[in-house]
Amino acid sequence: MEQKLQMLLDTVRKLIRRGAYPNLTKVVAKSHPADVAHLFRYLDLKEQRILFNLIEDPETAAYVLSELDHGTGAALLEQIDKETITEVLQEMPYDDAVDIIRNMPEELAEEVLQIMQDEDSEEIEELLKYGEDTAGGIMVTEYFAMDEDQTCGQAIQALQEAEDVEMVFYLYVTNEHNHLVGVLSLRQLLTVPASTKLKNIMTRDVISVRTDMDQEEVAHMVAKYNILAVPVVDEGNKLMGIITVDDVIDVLREEATEDIYKMAGSSDEELLYGFKSFKIARLRLPWLITNLFGGVITGYLMWRFKVTLKEVMALISFIPVITGMGGNVGGQSATIVVRGFATGRIDFSTLRQVFLKELRVGLIMGVVCGVTIGLVAYGWHHNPYLGIVVGLAMVTAMTVAATMGVLAPAFFKRFGVDPAIASTPFVQTANDITGILIYFGTATMFLNLLR
Template sequence: MDQKLQMLLDTVRKLIRRGAYPHITKVLAKSHPADIAHLFRYLDLKEQRILFNLLADPEISAYVLSELDHATGAQLLEQIDKETITEVLQEMPYDDAVDIIRNMPEELAEEVLQSMEVEHSEEIEELLKYDEDTAGGIMATEIFSLREEMTVREAIEAVQGAEDIEMVFYLYVTDEYNHLVGVLSLRQLLTVPPTARLKDIMTADVISVRTDIDQEEVAHLVAKYNILAIPVVDEGNKLMGIITVDDVIDVMREEATEDIYKMAGSSDEELLYGYKSFKIARLRLPWLITNLFGGVITGYLMWLFKATLEEVIALISFIPVITGMGGNVGGQSATIVVRGFATGRVDVSTMRQVFLKELRVGVIMGVVCGTTIGLVAFFWHHNPYLGLVVGLAMVTAMSVAATMGVVAPFFFKRVGVDPAIASTPFVQTANDITGILIYFGTATLFLSYLR
């Protein structure tokens, strides 16, 4: 956060503590709506409610809600009267308003929709038909399009008269039945003869998405083709809406946040629970229990090798290193693969390439770390064979861990389980188990030299 925003945040917090609400109103009146929206990210729910109630302008309230996560936005609106809720939602883009309405209690959402002007409620109800994580759920329905039979002169006049359209990245061309047939840039429109017809100068190969496609796939397409907007069509290629790059950035941020939470065995629901410890613990416990049972299995394997441990007690010195390094390497590989899935740079077709790359990396890191720990074992316990056993086990365990970090996400993706939420706990547990087996298995083979 820059110094200006930090000063604003400190001032607002201080005034909230003092209950100096008229002063807060004056401060907000002098602040840019984007700065006000940014403040909400650093306030708890109680402070957000106080600040939101002091926003007198519905347009600024709508801007703030558009920048917040939808569940929080719904909570802020629930505390005010229905007339004001309606007024604020009607100032918002329809796609953002829909996301907030989805998070409201069903009864309140129905009442708000009924109190809206017909044109707004119809648009919102149409968007509510789509799943929230699909292209239809995030598209804006305020579309500017041109008919293919128009001349360039007529098209330019139409663009000049489009006062209600917030931004025109591309000019989409439709036929008489509103089917998407082409696209134009503003530059193209201004560099051709005014009598030319749009169907003769447009680009017919339009990159578009269906209403039911997942929002993550939309983000991949926008990033792949470096476009600022992408049109949304139905199964009959009828133009239904548009998704702009700002919506795509929100999707990327949302998906990345979700994956990070999942890989930590947590959830963004924690943000809604605030300081409710039991509810937060309930979200985290399933994955900790997974690791708990993995630890029990690891302990059982060590018990099976108790004879080897009794013969060479020095082996116990390096158990944490073997299991710890394997878990770290596997976690790194799993993170890279899951991130690759999220960005679209890794898929099932590239598994072999990714597997071999991570195997090579694992072997290189294993040799370096194995040599290091082998020398430590030799100088510590003055036994060259112990150094050899520890070094070999480290090389093997890290190589296996690196490949495990690749195989696990691919496996979970293939069977329909989210690799972000399942890979890390599985990889950590599996690498602990394989690390112990490799370490004590190698030690048992060299047992006669270690005595």
């Protein structure tokens, strides 16, 4: 955190501890809304509530809520009166207001919508019809569009008079039925004679998305075509709204955060629970239980190979290395594939190439590590055959782990499950089991030479 924000955070915390709320109100009023919003990331829920209640300007409060996760924003609003909630929500873009309302108790949300002005409540209720993670759920309805028969001069005048319109990056062109028929940039608009009709200079091949498209797909499309905004249309190509690049950045951040939580065997719901230990533990336990049973299966397999282990006790020295290296290699491959799916760089058409690439990488790393651990085993226990067994097992285990790191995310993706969970304890546990099988299976094959 930069020094200025650190000083502001220290001041705010000190004033909260002292209960010096009048002074704290002055500090908040003098600070930029972006700085105030940034402070909330470092405060616990109690401190957030105190600070939020001291924000007197509805516009600043709206800015703060737009920067917070929606669950926290809803929790902060729930503690104030409904009229103030309405004032704050009316200062927010409709798409952000909808996300906050979705996270409110249903009864409170209905009361707030009733208090709101007719125009605002109608727009919000319309957006609430769409799925939360769809293009319709994140679009804004304050867009700028003109009829194709209008002239550039009329468009410029309308643009100058426009109010409450989301950032204008492009001018969208519609026909008499409000169907999207073209688009042009502001540069195009300003560099032609004012009498030119829009339909004569517009680009007819418009990149657009459907209202039911998943928000992650929308983000990939915006990134792919390097556009600042994308129009949203219904099944009849009627223009319904737009999604701007700032919303796309939020989506990418949200999806990346969600993937990281899943890869850690947790959930972003933890943010909603603050310091509630039991609820957080309940979120983390399922994957830890999976790991627990995986460990039991690994132990059972070792028990099944007890004769081999009893005959050659030196094998026990390398169990942690075999399972640990397999888990690490599988985790690396799975992480690469999960992020590839998430960013659109990997799909099922390129999966075979990715699989073969990871197979080769796993084999190369396995040979290097296998030779190394084989020499260590020989030098430690003075048995060349033990070195060969441990080395072969390492090569095989690491190669299998690398391929499993590709196949597991692909399997989940194929069946509509977020592949991020494949980088959690699932892959680690699976590679522990296969590593033990490979290690003791190889040792059993060469048992007569190891005695």
